[in-house]
Amino acid sequence: MCIWLILAFISTLAACSLAAEEVLTVEEEIVTGSRLYTDLGELPAPAYVIDRETIERSGASKLCDLLSEVPGIFTRSRSGNAQDEFIEIRGLTTELLILVDGVPYYKASHLAGAAAVDFRTLPLENIERIEIVKGAGSAIYGSMAAAGVVNIITRKPEEGEIAISLEGGTYDWKRAYFRASAVEDGFRASAWYSHREEGESPLLFYSGSSGDFEDKNLDHESDSGGFALTKGPWNMSYVAGQYSSEWTYGGYYQEQENDHSRFTLGWAEGADRFILYLDEQDKDLVQDSSYGISETQVEDTAWGAEYFHLSYWEEALIAWGISYRNEEMTYGIPSYFVKYNRARKNYAPFAEVSFPLQDVIVDLGLRYEIWDQDDADDYEELIPKLSLSYQTSEGKLWYLSAGRFFAMPSLYELSYFDNWFATEPNLSLKPERGWSYESGLKGTDHHGSWNVGFFYLEMDDKIDIAPDWSQYVNISEFRSWGIESFRQWKLNPFWSLNFGIAWINAEEKADPSGSWTEEGTPEWDLDLAIDYEKGPLFGEIRFTYLVDRKDERAGIGPLSQEDVLTVDALVKWKTKAGTLTLSGYNIFDEAYYIQDYTNFGTTTRYYGPEARYYLSWNYSF
Secondary structure: OHHHHHHHHHHHHHHHHHOOOEEOOOOOOOOOOOOOOOOHHHOOOOEEEEEHHHHHHHOOOOHHHHHOOOOOEEEOOOOOOOOOOOEEEOOEOOOEEEEEOOEEOOOOOOOOOOOOOOHHHOOHHHEEEEEEEEOOOHHHHOOOOOOEEEEEEEOOOOOOOEEEEEEEEOOOEEEEEEEEEEEEOOEEEEEEEEEEEEOOEEEEEEEEOOEEEEEEEEEEEEEEEEEEEEEOOEEEEEEEEEEEEEEEEOOEEEEEEEEEEEEEEEEEEOOEEEEEEEEEEEEEEEEEEOOEEEEEEEEEEEEEEEEEEEEEEOOEEEEEEEEEEEEEEEEEEHHHOEEEEEEEEEEEEEEEEEEEEOOEEEEEEEEEEEEEEOOOOOEEEEEEEEEEEEEOOOOOEEEEEEEEEEEOOOHHHHHOOOHHHOOOOOOOOOOEEEEEEEEEEEEEEOOEEEEEEEEEEEEEOOEEEOOOOOOEEEOOEEEEEEEEEEEEEEOOOOEEEEEEEEEEEEEEEOOOOOOOEEOOOOOEEEEEEEEEEEOOEEEEEEEEEEEOEEEOOOOOOOEEEOOEEEEEEEEEEEEOOEEEEEEEEOOOOOOOOOOOOOEOEEEEEOOOOOOEEEEEEEEEO
């Protein structure tokens, strides 16, 4: 039945393409959130872009710190024991799709409530542009795109470029980056290397019947490098690296080592695009406890390919194609003589069409997801998305959309079990499914861009760890809704102001007969940045205010925490010998995020609370 549906779907699209009056030649890159648009300003969705100039001006040392400047995005830096770096949008972290140059980049071994991508593998210096589109993107990209899509576009080779960056800071922070590019007879090549490390910092304070103690991040180091090649319509890139973390938990020593590599081969000419990719990630986790030392080993491989075609048919713009993804994971605990090998395949034909209906532009996306799993249940899902947009004569864009999303459980979630509880892996885990609705207004004027929008998201069968930590299970429901707005003002030639505000209510229900409880996302997020630039001098001060931070999940609350105001600042000075930047994060040393696990005593977990200062030097020639 599946094969016949796929053949019928592709045949219909091919017929439309053959009947097309004109093949579309694309001069610009297709932007995130669509297979059709080349301008994020015309996309019927809340969208943000961070270009290379903004990245350099920000003085940010980490990708998650930069992304947290977008309203409604919360960084989760240092909230994990291994100092993983990831973000949350609309109360969701795992169900956020990260693309690298348009390629889906997520682990087959991710776990619920944590990131499918660790941003430590993506150094800021090697990023050209970041596009963020909020709302359901599964009809365009498939699994994982419930809360939105973040497309990280890496830097391409440039003629005669050599760049060096050095940085040092508090907590023994060190960072270095080198990049070189060359161009010869239409052939472009670049290579880069990045290193960073950080010493001891506070992680968690515990106070209970057994006494008081402090857990710490002891050490973190990462190295990565890669190269990119382009020639005519072809491009190829390769990235490889490793990072290690050491910390204590419950007073016991823990360590984790990760290796990762990513290969991409792409071809784009006229109306046709093809991409082939391979993503490999290995993790080795060693944990000490009162029960002894245990080791967990995870090997994770994903490879895939995608082809899509663009064309006109009368007044309609059409994109259609098919994607394939193969995931394999080995999960082992040598001390328990346990080893699982999991694998699955994903086939997904898709199409998107845009056409005018009077003064309204109609966009319809449709994707048919087929997941063929070796040991667990197979799943199929038809995923639609409908958007309506209207642009006024002043350039303002009104939009309204409804989209289905679909997120598969990871191979790790299917395999996980707790030996002490004598449980078995939960191979009956179901995918997360739901709908996301958007409405809003956005535009651009002489001061800059602006937007205001409302969203509502509902999800069934959200995946979470069981209350006894024995295996992963499907809880009943999750929902979030709110309002997000952003405004840029160019006050005069020297001063500018950016203001973002988000009100978010995120709740979940553990079972159908239970009540809704707060999920833990701050209800209000207010961001204000004031910039000054004159000649070689640039300065910025940024205020972040989190209001009504609540958490009522089982084992955590109910808990209401105090509001938190953090202040960041930087000063940048350009000289012939390079650019010097002095930056400070949370300069008044406010506690940024706290979680109290009341059933284990009083536990205070920091979310990047301590003040951090960095001095960096960047030189290009």
